[in-house]
Amino acid sequence: MRKLFILLLSAGCIVLSAFTLSSLIKVFNFDLSAPAVLEEGQDSAYRVVLITQEMDTPFWDQVEKGASEAAARHGVELAVWGSYGTTNQVDFLRKMEIAIASKVDGIIVQGLDTDVFNKLSTVKAAGNGIPIFTIANDVPIEKSLRRTYIGSDHEKAGRLIGEQLASDIGVKGKVVLMLSDREEDYQNKRLNGILSALQSQPGIETILVKAGDTREEVMAATTQIMNSEPQIDGFVSITANNTSAMVQEIAKRSKLSRFHLYSFDDSVESRTLMKEHKLNGIIEQQPEEMGKVSVDLMVQWLSGNMFPLNYEGYFTEISLLKADGR
Incomplete structure (x- = not known):
């Protein structure tokens, strides 16, 4: 009886493995193959x-x-x-x-x-x-x-801001990087770009803050970090939609001119903030x-x-x- 059970179990595993392998082959073969060429007269x-x-x-x-x-x-x-x-x-x-x-x-x-x-x-x-x-x-x-991706090189964008922060701050300072709670690919690449650019300035400390996704959450997170870290030199909004709330809350607490403020958002609102000198810079995309x-x-x-x-x-x-x- 035991031998029969083992035999049936083994057969089931083999069948299941065959179906799984077949499905994977189908997906990966499709991914690597070229599309069919249109025939003459085809729409x-x-x-x-x-x-x-x-x-x-x-x-x-x-x-x-x-x-x-x-x-x-x-x-x-x-x-x-x-x-x-x-x-x-x-x-x-x-x-x-x-x-x-x-x-x-x-x-x-x-x-x-x-x-x-x-x-x-x-x-x-x-x-x-x-x-x-x-x-x-x-x-x-x-x-x-x-198949492919079309858009900005987010890691390069991070390096551009990181290099500018290094130039602004010099050899020593603190920079707050405001993140979303969601682990998005573009956010990780922007963050990696900033951190790689700041490696040349070990005296610049980066503070990562998960600021949430709503305006209220961003403002609360900004207030909290300003209370716990009074000697901040710069802020970067890694997630574009958080920029306005971050700037608004900083302005309530201190003069904006004290800080180096950057964003990856080139929306109309962010461009207005930059024209009003409430942001030092933004990443322009196409x-x-x-x-x-x-x-x-x-x-x-x-x-x-x-x-x-x-x-x-x-x-x-x-x-x-x-x-x-x-």
Whole structure:
């Protein structure tokens, strides 16, 4: 009886392993293969969906503008879907799932480093033969099997701010780096860039603060760190949406001119703060170019004219804009 049980158990494991191996081979073989070339007379129009968590914001309006212009040029049917605010992940992920179920030709999506997003990308999208391009925010390829990334080099952006802080502060000081609670890929890369740039100045101490995602949480975290660390020389808002609340709370407590203040956000609000000399500098990105390049690459990939893609990504230009214009 025992031998029979062991025999049945072993057979079950072998069958299960075979199915698992078959599924993995299917996913990875799909990921490494080129798309089918269009046959003569085949309709060349593709259906592509652009999905974001931040609909109707100036940044994503520019992304949509670039993508729409490229889609019109290529004769692509482009739909723009999304949610309103980064806290509404359920609605955002539902839009992604609907796009996959609709069997669109390609999905260009703001990356979200969560288990649900990665499962949608690796299993459902790959299983249906739908390429995923991440835009503006990336997700590690080993987690998501996304085809490529189009957007800013966030680690380089971090280095630009880190180098400027080293120049501003000199050999000794304290800098607060304000983070979101969410472990996003772009946030980690920005942080790594800042820390690598400051390695040349061991006298500059960095203080990491998880400031939450709401305005109230950011203001509370700013107050708390200013109470516990009175000798702060600079603040950096790693997550763009936290900038305004951070600056507002600092201004309540002290003169802004005492600090070196930087942000990765080049929104209208942040540009206004910089013009008013309430921010020393911001990272300027190229959202319209991101939209254009993403659609151009998707069309080239779908038509078989772009293989292999650069899996590391296609970086758009960034620069550090400073309040003093230098």
